[in-house]
Amino acid sequence: MACEPNRVRLLCMLSLTFGFFIVEVVVSRITASLAMLSDSFHMLSDVIALVVALVAVRFAEKTQSTNKNTFGWIRAEVMGALVNAVFLTALCFTIILEAVERFTNPHEIEKPHVVIGVGAAGLLVNLLGLCLFHGHAGGGHGHSHGGGHSHGNKKNKRGKICKSERPNGSSGEESNNLVGSHNSPPNGVNTERHRHEIVRNDSEVHMNGSVVYEDMDHSHDEASLNMRGVFLHVLGDALGSVIVVVNALIFTFVWRPCPPGETCFNPCHSTDHQHVNHTLVDLFVDSNGSSFQRTMVGPCWVLYLDPTLCIIMVGILLYTTYPLLKESALILLQTVPKQIDMHRLNERLLLLDGVLAIHELHIWQLAGSRIIATAHIKCHDPTSYMDVAKRIKDFFHNEGIHATTIQPEFVTVNSESSASLCELSCRTQCAPKLCCGATDKPGVAGTGPAGTEKGPSGEGKALAASAMEVISEIPEGAAGAGASVLEQAAAAVIQVVPRIPEPEVIITREVESSL
């Protein structure tokens, strides 16, 4: 299928790294160097990271909905990114541990020439990987230049083509309106507003269902979240190789080892026993006054160079991994995407004709640019509903949210003032358990008090007065609705009663909900 370039690159890098891992293991056996063996395990962890990313990419291509995964497997990208980020963090901890050990117990490098050779080869492999994945990462860390962006755009276009080719799965609804411009902007509010202006002008284009490619800044494109993870991993490895090579070079040229056959004095706290023994012998010899030539083993700071560089590298890695970790975690936490302002959205929705109130508005990001929204919208009656529904859908499309599910709620007969109440909310005993501790009252979760109470329809104001009316009206008016009467009455009662002390409730709720 399409989206080939990602997979090809990953496979390429994977095979290279795996081959190198084998080489390192063999070399370590030949030279009996433990350091090489542990470095080879480092390579193995790299291989695993690449495998994870590859699996995620393979899964994410299956955007078709299945029985069990009705949204398709597209979230696999985000998961892959998270796994890689967590893996990197754990690796960093391990490296810190080893560095600390090295501090207390410095080692000399044995056979530095071999280390230089292997290190240089590893560095080459990693640099190649960096080049391969550089464009995909979009250079979120200041590497962004024009070339990077054009890469990103091209990849995105191919990516969008992949997505638009899928059959009528869950995506059928949003058709092919995955507009690239609605990815989260790198900076905050200003660009978002700006983009909204642009989008509104292009609203007709969106409606036609054509795929619109806007040449926007893709540096934080979520579709490449996974690739960013891989890029960071390869970057970490490259840094590691750099450190290895630098260290070995400095060691070769600066360090004066203990020449074989001579007595020498090792002032550094080293693990080499013969040096310690030799110092004692040394003292004895010198006390005879034979020679002042006491060869001292090379400058000690060289031994401490390795752990220091490691710690610096860990600092760099953690600093660059943190944004990735945060972003993927936020997506998985069902947060509202950064570019969407719930408050404003709510207000603007209320401004639409025919919309009396909005309940339970939830907007979350599935992966990449697929944003999903659900809401209950209260309108007058079923006949006006289809009209309102279309307008609401258009509104959401303009915002970049293409998969929406709007549940209509019709105002019950004669009770205009109950427009803020959610007609079809949960029953009595489920009310406190409604949404995992979001609020104590159903029907307000997510909208905030501002959306319903201060709506221009002004419906919310007279709740206290209408409490009694509502309760008495519903059984009469909706008698024909069968079993739903009791629920609605119950729901209405539940909702009305706590709202009577209105002003204070609003204030406290606002405080609580903003935490």
Next chain:
Amino acid sequence: MLPLCIKDDEYKPAKFNLLAKISGWFRSILSDKTSRNLFFFLCLNLSFAFVELSYGIWSNSLGLISDSFHMFFDCTALLAGLAASVISRWRSNDSFSYGYVRAEVLAGFVNGLFLIFTAFFIFSEGVERALEPPHVNHDRLLPVSVAGLLVNLVGIFVFQHGGHGHSHGGDEGHGHSHSLFNGSAGHGHSHGGHGHESKHGDGHSHGDGHSHGGHGHSHDDPHCHDELHTPGKGSSKQILQGVFLHIVADTLGSVGVIISAILMQKYDLMIADPICSMCISILIGVSVVPLLRESIGILMQRTPPSLDNALPECYQRVQQLQGVYNLQEPHFWTLCTDVYIGTLKLLIAPDADGKWILSQTHNIFTQAGIRQLYVQIEVAAM
């Protein structure tokens, strides 16, 4: 009555009071049983880690120092669980319309990942040591690991007993069923073999001062049982499962260390240590798989496994309602444990009663356990 003195203090804007914020967090932690237990274990763990660290520095034993660092690493798992249990109780706001409840699933997943990473690490160290067996000084090995095991067992016993006090539904057995064969203080192993320093015969106390007990598995039942629980106390099954696995992972490790120490002392089988490490790492890996599978399913927005049978029935019933032509695009997913959310689209006849269909649909799905449902109605053009 004239005011003699006017204090302006009340009108000062509230400063960012760090102390108040932290004390707020403490109150939140101590209010819930799960987080309270986690917090105490974390403190216990940290104190043991510090004790080990200081002892190691004082006696200049690198093994102890590295073991204490690994305990710190372990503490991060506990910290993640604690943070998740506190965060998941925060209220929803503009950025998090569902609240922060997913934090528990995420914490369980991250803990599982850490565990897998630990298992991999131990395995690799075991391989290294198998290829090049270092000389392990096991003088102080046995007593320390026995002490660690005893503490672990006591902790597990105490907290398992307390944990089952609240069993309502059958869900809890679930959380514990994979715990017991899992624990490994793999950490004990991973530095017995920083084989490098054991070359100079340090008192290589390999011990596992980890005293991780089990948990107060406070499983507040989220089902509608006519009791009003505070909404925030939804089951924190994921967190507890993840942290429990991590903690019991230490116990098995102590056992493994003891076994290998005995083997080494009695039969001088140096190969026992790496083999034990590898076995334990495999055990850890295997036991983490259920937790990972579950949390991955939730995070991938998979249809809740417990509803796999109930949903097709519900679809049938909805389609049999009068006026409903078709049911399209059903999406059901788990927000957090036992809270399901669903959306679907119904195509109805132009003359059908929309309100009635809506409420009936809600009824049908509420019986299946889905309380948050969004039904979009589309009227077929005739």
